[in-house]
Amino acid sequence: MKKIILAGVVFSTFSFATEWVCYRYVNGEPTGGFIKVTAQSKQEAHKKAMTKYKDLGYKIDSVNCK
Secondary structure (H helix, E strand, O other): OHHHHHHHHHHHHHOOOEEEEEEEEEOOEEEEEEEEEEEOOHHHHHHHHHHHHHHHOOOOOEEEEO
16 A cells, blocks of 8 residues: 555656756847756746756856747
């Protein structure tokens, strides 16, 4: 019984995560590159993409995640 409950918890934790493709914009123009992030919502994907681009040292004004 414990294994079934544990499997349900693990499945519910990972089943809602989606892979998002996020494009970088500088001065309102797309730069042509993109990154992929895994998030449960578009807002979370946006936040992760902004952080990832900044950590990589890219200039960034905004991102668009699809």
